[in-house]
Amino acid sequence: MAVTSTTRWGGMRSDQFSGLMLLVLALYVAWEDRAYPIGSLQEPGPGYMPLLLAGFLGVTGLLIALWGGKSARLASLRWPGAKRTVLILIVCAVGAAALEHIGYRLMMFGLLVFFLGVLERKSPLAVIVASVGFSLISYYVFATLLQVPLPTSPWGY
Amino acid sequence: MLETAHNLILGFSVALQPTVLAYAFIGCIIGTLVGVLPGVGPLAGISLLLPATFGLNPIIAVVLLAGVYYGAMYGGSTTSILMRIPGEAASVMTCIDGYAMTQKGRAGPALAIAAIGSFVAGTGAVVGLMLLAPTLAAFALRFGPPEYTALLLMGLFILAYMSGGSMLKTLAMAGLGLLLGMIGIDTMSGYTRFSFDLVELGDGIGIVPVAVGLFGISEIFLTAGQELPPKVQKPKLRELIPSREEFRQSVGPIGRGSLIGFLIGIIPGSAHIISSFVSYGVERRISKHPERFGHGAIEGVAGPESANNSAATGAFIPMMALGVPTSPVTAVMIAAIMVHGISPGPLLISQQPELFWGFVASMYVGNVVLLILNLPLVGLFVNLLRIPYSYLWPCILCFCILGAYAVNNSTLDVWIMLVMGGVGYVLRKFGYDLAPVALGLVLAPMLELSLRQSLAMSAGDYRIFIQHPIAATMLGIGVLLFLFSLKPLLFKGRDWREKVGLEEQQG
Numbered sequence: 262m263a264v265t266s267t268t269r270w271g272g273m274r275s276d277q278f279s280g281l282m283l284l285v286l287a288l289y290v291a292w293e294d295r296a297y298p299i300g301s302l303q304e305p306g307p308g309y310m311p312l313l314l315a316g317f318l319g320v321t322g323l324l325i326a327l328w329g330g331k332s333a334r335l336a337s338l339r340w341p342g343a344k345r346t347v348l349i350l351i352v353c354a355v356g357a358a359a360l361e362h363i364g365y366r367l368m369m370f371g372l373l374v375f376f377l378g379v380l381e382r383k384s385p386l387a388v389i390v391a392s393v394g395f396s397l398i399s400y401y402v403f404a405t406l407l408q409v410p411l412p413t414s415p416w417g418y
Numbered sequence: 419m420l421e422t423a424h425n426l427i428l429g430f431s432v433a434l435q436p437t438v439l440a441y442a443f444i445g446c447i448i449g450t451l452v453g454v455l456p457g458v459g460p461l462a463g464i465s466l467l468l469p470a471t472f473g474l475n476p477i478i479a480v481v482l483l484a485g486v487y488y489g490a491m492y493g494g495s496t497t498s499i500l501m502r503i504p505g506e507a508a509s510v511m512t513c514i515d516g517y518a519m520t521q522k523g524r525a526g527p528a529l530a531i532a533a534i535g536s537f538v539a540g541t542g543a544v545v546g547l548m549l550l551a552p553t554l555a556a557f558a559l560r561f562g563p564p565e566y567t568a569l570l571l572m573g574l575f576i577l578a579y580m581s582g583g584s585m586l587k588t589l590a591m592a593g594l595g596l597l598l599g600m601i602g603i604d605t606m607s608g609y610t611r612f613s614f615d616l617v618e619l620g621d622g623i624g625i626v627p628v629a630v631g632l633f634g635i636s637e638i639f640l641t642a643g644q645e646l647p648p649k650v651q652k653p654k655l656r657e658l659i660p661s662r663e664e665f666r667q668s669v670g671p672i673g674r675g676s677l678i679g680f681l682i683g684i685i686p687g688s689a690h691i692i693s694s695f696v697s698y699g700v701e702r703r704i705s706k707h708p709e710r711f712g713h714g715a716i717e718g719v720a721g722p723e724s725a726n727n728s729a730a731t732g733a734f735i736p737m738m739a740l741g742v743p744t745s746p747v748t749a750v751m752i753a754a755i756m757v758h759g760i761s762p763g764p765l766l767i768s769q770q771p772e773l774f775w776g777f778v779a780s781m782y783v784g785n786v787v788l789l790i791l792n793l794p795l796v797g798l799f800v801n802l803l804r805i806p807y808s809y810l811w812p813c814i815l816c817f818c819i820l821g822a823y824a825v826n827n828s829t830l831d832v833w834i835m836l837v838m839g840g841v842g843y844v845l846r847k848f849g850y851d852l853a854p855v856a857l858g859l860v861l862a863p864m865l866e867l868s869l870r871q872s873l874a875m876s877a878g879d880y881r882i883f884i885q886h887p888i889a890a891t892m893l894g895i896g897v898l899l900f901l902f903s904l905k906p907l908l909f910k911g912r913d914w915r916e917k918v919g920l921e922e923q924q925g
Contacts, residue, residue: 279848283590290597290612297609302878307604307611310866311597318593325586338847346639350840353819357832360823369816376812383808395813399820407470409824 275338276329283322290315345380352376364414365404369396422548429775433783438481441474442780445482446787449489453509454497454799460490460747463821468754476758477773481780483751484734488540488781491727492788495532496799499719500525509726510633510691510853511698515711515718522714527660531668531716532723533792539676539724540785543731546680548778563871564882568889568896570865573692573857575896576699578903585903587850595855598623599862606870618830627822627835628859632852634818635839638811640846660716668720671701675724682725683732691857697725731781738766738774 300306373392452463471479494509499516602622613619679693876882
């Protein structure tokens, strides 16, 4: 069953798939737009423009799908760095969540240690020098010299 | 004319003061660095510096931020040409032929022509600003909601016309950007739309996290997946000199780009982005060999780079004379002036002549400083790119996080940036151009407001757009270009846009 499903999706063309995804997004926006008054032509309401744009996106998405018969097969698209990309995204998201709790310097230090030490496998000395250097210097430049308010940890870092 | 000369002398007496000169220089250096660093555009750079200007006097504050703005325009071309990474959105078009020239070993001349074109356009635009500001400001004052609507729609039609063989994808991305711009409080009714109960989304999605995510983060994701990191060419000073033929080919595009950029710059919208698109489209359209575009045509570097610098200067006209921000960058700069209790608008020039003319004169100085920075010192700035990519991308990513966070001190902006990075990564894999998303986001509030005001003015009669001559002309041009762009979809014949394979270049 899984194989059949994969084959079915893989048989699609990339433009057909992306066009349909845009159509689905447009339908979702139009559905969510129910919460806002459309108004009238004389006095358009807050839901007027989003509905107009959702219709526009839906039509262009549908046309992309219809005209997409000659695009590359969906299965032929290569995603060589996808796992790495997802990993970077997750780590950055964790870092963003921790930013206001552990402070800018510790968060940046942690992120760089992961990127340089785990992903790029640099030597421990290089990782420490780059991570400490970047987090401290960037904090000094932006927070101290330029007085951009950056979060600090409960321990003062 | 005599009065203008007198005012300019007053301006230079302000701009050449050692303190002002020093801050103009610092602004230009920071701007060039901001432009060189991928993912950190002028808006993020200016936003980061904004709190630092609160303690300065207003002239110095404006001169510093303006230096960052047009410095980034100059510097943005460097990474576009050498690495195919637009330092800021206006350099997107420069990537296409600039990087193709780099691949052919002509990085030096591409950088030189970009700097020379930027200097000529920037200086010319300051002259234009000085001489034509009153007339052009008066013309722009005749714009009402129908004209603004037509203008913005024309911008989108032009975007579709210039799409590289996939007008539908460009329009879809513009639609996506416009939809993103619908998030937040509706200014006319007070409804909060699509905020998912997040209070911070009430102000809408900012251009900084979206632009940094789409252009900076997605680029990092794409290059992080490559087996080999992108190579960085390091041109030497003697390699910068363009050939006689390259100079000859660049003269026309620089002139046209300067004019196009200036005219578009005074119109509200993301002028510097639109102008580089329009300039590229015009150059390709009028070229006897459009097939060269996308494969290293120097006109594709000279035109857009001149246009975006000219537009950056032109954008200051409505900002200073009318108090109307024409882009997010000028909106931030207006905030910087207003912090000091000064309101930009028609009375600014008469009430604050030192500020206005000092600012104008500082732009002359700034352009000279930038030419010096960008020609002989280009190797110095390129040194930033000599850092091994395995060290560079984590640092750029951290700068992106810092930039997105610092604008509003909001973690949500960092999340939005990351989501946009992921979305941009996927869309680029599917061959979508991302610039229309950023453009749509900026234009959305203006388009919605002007459309709804127009309909309210005409009691729902759409004929208002053809009853107003200026609006009708702009819409006519837009529709004509749109119909031209439909041609390859309706007929099987391939036109110039498909032949040059722009989309393939961008993908």
